[in-house]
Amino acid sequence: MDAAARTAHDSALQPFSEMEHYTHADDLPPEIMADSYDKLERLCLKYMSEDDFSKVEQAYCFAAEKHCNQKRRSGEMYINHPVEVAIILADLKMDCDVVCAALLHDTVEDTDTSLADVSGLFGETVAELVDGVTKLTNIEVDNMDEKQALTLRKMFLAMSKDIRVIIVKLADRLHNMRTLAALREDRRLFKARETMDVYAPLADRLGMSSIKWELEDLSFFYLEPDAYQRIARMVAESREVRERFLAETIKTLTDELDRIGLEGFQINGRSKHYWSIYQKMKRKGKEFSEIYDLVALRVITHSVRDCYSTLGAVHTLWHPMPGRFKDYIAMPKVNNYQSLHTTVIGPTARPLEIQIRTYEMHEQAEYGIAAHWLYKKSGGSSASKTNDAQRLDDQINWLKHSLDWAASDEITDAKEYLHSLKVDLFDQEIFVFTPKGEVMALRAGSTPLDFAYAVHTEVGNHCVGAKINGAVAPLTHEIKTGDRVEILTNKSSKPSRDWLKIVKTPSAKSKIRRYFAAATKDDDAAAGRDMLAKDLRKRGYGISTPRSTRALNAVAEQFNFKQLEDLFAAVGAGKVAPRAVGNKVEQILDPKPEEQLTKAEAIAEVVKQPARGSNRKPQKRGKSASNGIIVK
Secondary structure (H helix, E strand, C coil): CCHHHHHHHHHCCCCHHHCCCCCCHHHCCHHHCCCCHHHHHHHHHCCCCHHHHHHHHHHHHHHHHHCCCCECCCCCECCHHHHHHHHHHHHCCCCHHHHHHHHHCCHHHHCCCCHHHHHHHHCHHHHHHHHHHCCCCCCCCCCHHHHHHHHHHHHHHHHHHCCHHHHHHHHHHHHHHHCHHHCCHHHHHHHHHHHHHHHHHHHHHCCCHHHHHHHHHHHHHHHCHHHHHHHHHHHHHCHHHHHHHHHHHHHHHHHHHHHCCCCCCEEEEEECCHHHHHHHHHHHCCCHHHCCCCEEEEEEECCHHHHHHHHHHHHHHCCECCCCCEECCCCCCCCCCCCEEEEEECCCCCEEEEEEEEHHHHHHHHHHHHHHHHHHHHCCCCHHHHHHHHHHHHHHHHHHHHCHHHHCCCCCCHHHHHHHHHHHHHCCEEEEECCCCCEEEEECCCCHHHHHHHHCHHHHHCEEEEEECCEEECCCCCCCCCCEEEEEECCCCCCCCCHHHHCCCHHHHHHHHHHHHHHHHHHHHHHHHHHHHHHHHHCCCCCCCHHHHHHHHHHHHHCCCCCHHHHHHHHHCCCECHHHHHHHHHHHHCCCHHHCCCHHHHHHHHHCCCCCCCCCCCCCECECCCCCCECC
């Protein structure tokens, strides 16, 4: 359904006042009220219209009724969970449909509610969001890996249609992680590992840093409890010293920025997150006492010009450490993150990390891709917000493109699928330049072929070579950050199956596999057409005449193929016998009284097949039974 049709559908929904349910939260019996609904109401009314909030209230009442007899494993009322998920999303200022989907997201999975019910009452958009985050429960699979892979594939498929699906899912996972203690230990470990491997890196891809950090720390708490407790204890013991250091440093920098005439800035100190500290200790092989940069300063300004002025002031006060400056304003991260990063030798002769960004950049860093809907709501009144909204559109398109393979069914093995997903989400990125000077992000270890397929599928399919920084390089060459990559193409060139061993990104592998699948189908279609032409010639018909073409199209429809080429491919692949098709064509072109079958009878006749080893002889042409079979 297109956007216009969906709008018409949603506008024709049953008015909430006519629903046979509670319509106002105040009317609900106290025993089924969520503990924190008042907080959700306050958050929503800060940015939603009254009409939008009325829909949210109806969704809450509906969910409260449906979950009224359910409790979580912790013993609390179940309705508290969807309300807490909705609060997380309302705090991100997500739109009305997303908050409604959060409130309703477990009704289809855990109550007698159907997606049709949700669509009829709250609109198709809400129903599709709910469906996207609903686990596949009614499936029979051999192991948890397969079930996990199927559920994730479904989520990515839904995400490819509406990116908001993954935002709802992240909020759902965040609250589940906050309340994970009620589960059995094996389930806690499974959920924590999945969160660390899939959902935290996904939040990072979406630029939602606050959710990413909390997911990582919560997962760390369950996966490595001893290490977590040790770091938490040492951080607590050094808190007073850190807070005194931050206060003195902030005052020094504030005085300097006031001196140079900067206005409207904010300086905040923040402590590093436990998982980040632990990773740094492991990466550098150091003890906690040897990690000095446990805190960082963040300066927020009104303009990009003020950001660079602040950087100058910082470097005037303290010596910058060589190789520790990064300009993510001039070259944003692939998740649209922008800031200036510098590490200096601070007041106590220890490293101090400082981030400098504008207020808009800070909003993007905190909300990530959720900021896309904030900019839509703002109406794009300023050029800067219009540019930011365009970058966010580009980010959404990039994310859908880079993870399109995850929604496909090309990787059928569950373990391989999960491994590819974890690798694709976790791997470090490199930044390279196109011949036009545009920046492109790729997975570390990528080759020119990965670059070619990232530019466009056809560029990859016709790639014959590459130049790296002006010099010819083999297709197996590993690209590095800063490389200028040029792809050489030839229209007559085609992919090689050996390329599957060369490329590193799942997206490139997916496109190569897709090419060979299409090529195989083309070959099957050509072979099937020849087989049918031969069969029809024996019957006195040409395959290309208008009458034969019409008859073949009718037969393709009888076999439930969308187009004639699909029928040819099925014949060429041995899935449909050419004589079965020939019989149907002949019945259409030269019907005999006993051969004038209904469509249903024609299909039933074709699928009839004597059992293997049967001595029954095939009936002669002209009788009601056919000699053709469908192999699969």
